[in-house]
Amino acid sequence: MGYDVVVIGAGPGGSNAARTAAEEGLDVLLIEKRQEIGAPKRCGEGLSVGGIKNLGLTPDPRWAINEIRGASVYAPNGKRISVRYPETIGYVLERKIFDKHLAMNAARAGAKVLARTVATGLIMENGFVKGVRYSRFGEEIETEAKIVVAADGVESKVARWAGINTTNKLMDIDAGFQYEMVVDLEEPDMLELYFGAKIAPRGYVWIFPKGEDVANVGIGIGGKEQGVAKKYLDAFIESRPDLKRGSILEVNAGGIPVGDPVDKLATNGLMIVGDAAHQVNAIHGGGIHEASVAGMIAGKVAAEAIQEGDVSEARLMEYEHLWREKRGKILHKIVKLRQAIEKLSDDDLNMLAEKLTGQDLVDFANGKNFMKLAKIMMRRPRLVSIAKGLL
Numbered sequence: 001m002g003y004d005v006v007v008i009g010a011g012p013g014g015s016n017a018a019r020t021a022a023e024e025g026l027d028v029l030l031i032e033k034r035q036e037i038g039a040p041k042r043c044g045e046g047l048s049v050g051g052i053k054n055l056g057l058t059p060d061p062r063w064a065i066n067e068i069r070g071a072s073v074y075a076p077n078g079k080r081i082s083v084r085y086p087e088t089i090g091y092v093l094e095r096k097i098f099d100k101h102l103a104m105n106a107a108r109a110g111a112k113v114l115a116r117t118v119a120t121g122l123i124m125e126n127g128f129v130k131g132v133r134y135s136r137f138g139e140e141i142e143t144e145a146k147i148v149v150a151a152d153g154v155e156s157k158v159a160r161w162a163g164i165n166t167t168n169k170l171m172d173i174d175a176g177f178q179y180e181m182v183v184d185l186e187e188p189d190m191l192e193l194y195f196g197a198k199i200a201p202r203g204y205v206w207i208f209p210k211g212e213d214v215a216n217v218g219i220g221i222g223g224k225e226q227g228v229a230k231k232y233l234d235a236f237i238e239s240r241p242d243l244k245r246g247s248i249l250e251v252n253a254g255g256i257p258v259g260d261p262v263d264k265l266a267t268n269g270l271m272i273v274g275d276a277a278h279q280v281n282a283i284h285g286g287g288i289h290e291a292s293v294a295g296m297i298a299g300k301v302a303a304e305a306i307q308e309g310d311v312s313e314a315r316l317m318e319y320e321h322l323w324r325e326k327r328g329k330i331l332h333k334i335v336k337l338r339q340a341i342e343k344l345s346d347d348d349l350n351m352l353a354e355k356l357t358g359q360d361l362v363d364f365a366n367g368k369n370f371m372k373l374a375k376i377m378m379r380r381p382r383l384v385s386i387a388k389g390l391l
């Protein structure tokens with residue numbers, strides 16, 4: 001039996017691709033290797049209100065479990081920059097429920113969803129992807145597909161099977177490590193971020209509250225520091241009596257792609273979305289929104305291409321063009337910002353903390369107002385060439 005579209009991986013990217021394609025009337029199969037969609041999570045679980053809206057969702061207390069009104073950012077010298085809004089600007093999610101909800105939406109739109117089903121290879125014919133090999137409870141199955149969507153996350157193999165190089169340079173991957181903890185929280189509606197070479201080299205420690213006394217306490221650091229993210233996080237927790245007293249409910253770890261996307265996002269009969277394509281905000285590491293938006297564009301392009309009877313690379317590259325217009329250009333700017341910031345010393349960061357507001361930091365993380373940052377940096381001769389890279 002064959003499908004119009006087989007989507008591999010039921011994270012936010014895959015579920016949104018499957019839902020959109022099914023809503024467009026396609027016959028869709030969505031397969032997920034884990035026995036429970038969404039678990040274990042590998043995520044700080046932060047998502048903005050705007051991000052939720054762009055996904056066509058209304059926050060639901062079953063998965064949008066804690067309202068966030070702002071953030072406090074700490075410079076290496078401890079200087080705090082805060083921004084607090086009168087309204088809710090984001091949520092910390094329960095991703096185990098959220099991801100399942102997205103997969104349910106795909107199923108309700110008509111997609112067939114199969115958990116504990118692992119893709120093991122692609123069927124290739126004359127340079128075209130023509131289907132998927134997968135394994136379910138020991139049974140090896142082959143199914144034809146007009147289009148395959150590779151949404152298999154940061155350790156993606158599917159695109160490589162189709163001949164696309166998805167290898168991440170060590171410089172372009174962050175190592176993430178996190179505990180979900182019961183801790184004392186002073187402001188459960190504020191995110192906390194801590195910077196400094198001794199705290200988190202080329203990264204930061206985050207505290208994302210999930211409620212009055214539960215939080216994701218995590219760290220993302222440069223890929224070159226691979227293997228020691230836990231050590232840095234443990235040292236941070238050890239230095240904070242409030243965290244040291246806390247309990248650990250979950251341990252989460254994973255890589256975060258923080259470079260530009262893979263060279264091409266489509267080939268004959270295949271599109272790549274989400275972490276598999278390195279579509280992530282390189283400053284804060286957020287990829288839920290990015291994967292979902294890419295998935296929705298891919299689902300729509302799949303429907304049009306199949307209707308026209310043309311699933312060639314040239315036709316499917318429309319997905320890449322649309323994505324670059326909608327998200328790619330801004331994400332590329334944000335990669336440049338990341339590359340500039342990682343050249344700054346703790347002293348430079350302390351200097352910036354004296355001059356910037358919380359709103360400035362929010363703007364930068366969203367790819368806006370780099371001119372302000374560049375102008376301040378240019379006052380230090382050593383930073384002039386770095387600042388120029390931002391313009």
Ligand SMILES: Cc1cc2nc3c(=O)[nH]c(=O)nc-3n(C[C@H](O)[C@H](O)[C@H](O)COP(=O)(O)OP(=O)(O)OC[C@H]3O[C@@H](n4cnc5c(N)ncnc54)[C@H](O)[C@@H]3O)c2cc1C
Pocket residue numbers: 008009010011012013014031032033034038042043044045046047117118119120151152153154176177178218252253254255256273274275276280285286287288289291
């Ligand atoms: C420590 C950490 C903290 C993070 N914090 C945040 C945050 O606060 N906010 C945010 O927005 N983002 C965050 N991210 C990033 C975010 O989790 C990802 O960007 C997002 O999940 C990407 O979605 P995706 O659908 O592309 O991939 P994933 O969510 O990784 O889904 C891919 C799915 O494919 C499945 N799969 C893989 N191979 C196969 C196969 N062969 N067959 C079948 N299924 C397969 C996997 O099991 C997985 O379920 C964080 C990441 C890490 C590591």
